[in-house]
Amino acid sequence: MDAESLRSTFRSVLSLPGTRTWYIAAALVRTPVVMAPLALVFLGHSAQSFSVGGLLAAIHALGEAAGAPVMGRRFDRRPFVGQLRLALGTEALAFTALALGAGQVPVPVLLALAFVAGAAAAGAPGGMRAQLSTITPEHLRPTALSLESSLSQAAWAVAPPLASLLYVRFSASGALIAMAVASAAPLLFVHRIPHAASRPETPGETGDEWLRTTAILRRVWPTALLSAAIMFLVGTVDVVLPARLEDVGSSPALAGLVMTAFAVASVIAGLLYGSRRWPGTPLSQSLVLLPALAAAFTLPGLTTQPWIFAAAFAIGGLLYSPLMVIRNLALQQRLPQHAWATGFSVLYAAAGVGYGAAGLMAAALLDTAGSGTAFVACTLTTIVIGALSLLGERTHLRHR
Structure with a gap:
């Protein structure tokens, strides 16, 4: 293998067979x-209030x-193509039902559909x-x-303003229809997505503790807790930001543009972080x-200037992508390759718990204490969760 092919460059990654697809x-x-998140917050606001929207997102x-x-x-255990079809097809149907049912069905039904949409495709990213x-x-x-993290943040750059635009031009249902179309689109070329054959279970392997989700969680819980802390912060932003903008006299739809500042900075940070080696350990x-x-995301709760919101989110974006890359690499170091999809999905589940807990906490605080207090309280909670994660990581390192 020549020196050029050994270099960790984005060109090298994109030249691998099938990676562009x-x-x-x-x-x-x-x-x-x-x-x-933003589309569901708008849907709940249209139906009743921002608190209902926060509940739907949660x-x-x-x-x-x-x-x-x-x-x-x-x-991990079944053919990739079939599982992706099941996950994305069910998600697309649930989003379509939400769009058609908005204003026509009770809130509990909307909550059930939101739960199904989240659960169905939850294994797909992992x-x-x-x-x-x-x-x-x-x-x-x-x-x-790192390129994947930057791609994810590029989606953050496009998706929130798209949700806001569709909400303003059409309705929250218009955003949900667009989401259903995006969910179904990969099914048109699912066989071309590069994938390895699933590894069938062998006799006696069912009891292997490496393959049990509970055993995996015991191994990676500090990383999972870090994932929860990060997404607790993001969940706070998605639920509270539209209400905060309205409280300071701006349009809630500006939330999409403010999130774009976060996303663009995250894309840049992801590319920079993956382009070189950085000093210190992942823990440090x-x-x-x-x-x-967390400090950057506290600022919108302490000021009333939307431009400061955007600046704070841009700073946050520069810090977010490296954290996500650190999280993913830490998991791969702790698990064997045949358990990666399960491990990544455990992280995804932890992220969902963090995000959902933030949504529930923020929705309650919006009704009782206001948007500014909700921002500050949720960012302080993130510090507590993150401290537990980092203490757990340090303990794991001592016992290795």
Whole structure:
């Protein structure tokens, strides 16, 4: 193998067979998930209030948390193509039902549909990421995952303003229809997405503790808790930001543009982080990045200037992508390759729990304490969760 092929460059990753198709599919898989929080907040606001919207977003995230371990394990054990069809097809149908049922059915029915939409496709991101890691040579994986993180943040750059635009021009239902279309689109070329053959179970392997989700969780719980802390912060933003903008005299639809500042900065940070080696261990980097991210996201609760919101979110974006890459690499170091899809789905579930808990907490605080207090309270909670994660990581390192 020549020196050029050994270099961890984005060109090297994109030149691997099928990876461009994988990244296109991953973008489509990610887009409706990123649109969902803001679209569901708008849907709830149209039906009743921002609190109902926050509840819909939270239930969607909790559906992801409930479905991710189960669906992720199915991606580990069953044919990839069939599982992706099941996940994305069900998600598309649920979003379509939400769009058609808005204003026509009771809120509990909307909550049930939001839960199904979250649970159905919860294993898809982990299953996709596991396939990327499988088809990518080990020396290129940090770069491939950094590119994936930047792609995810590119979706954040496009999806929230798209949800806002569709809400303003049409309705929240228009955003949900667009989400359903994005969910179904990868099914048109699912066989072309590069993937390895599923590894069938062998006699006696069912009891192997490496393959049990509970055993995996025992192994990766500090990383899972870090994932929950990060998404608790993001969940706070998605639920509280539209209400905060309205409270300071701006349009709630500006939330999409403010989130774009976060996403664009995240794309840049992901590319920079993957382009070189950075000083310090993943633990020491997390000790700096997570508190700084929480501090940046506290600013909208302390000021009334929307331009400061955008600046704070841009700073947050520069810190977010490296944290996500650190999280993904830490999981791969703790688990064997045949358990990666399950492991990534455990992280996805933890992220859903963090996001859903933030939505429930923020929705309650919006009704009782206001949007500014909700921002500050939720960012302080993130610090507590993150501290527990980093203490657990330090304990794990001592016992290795």
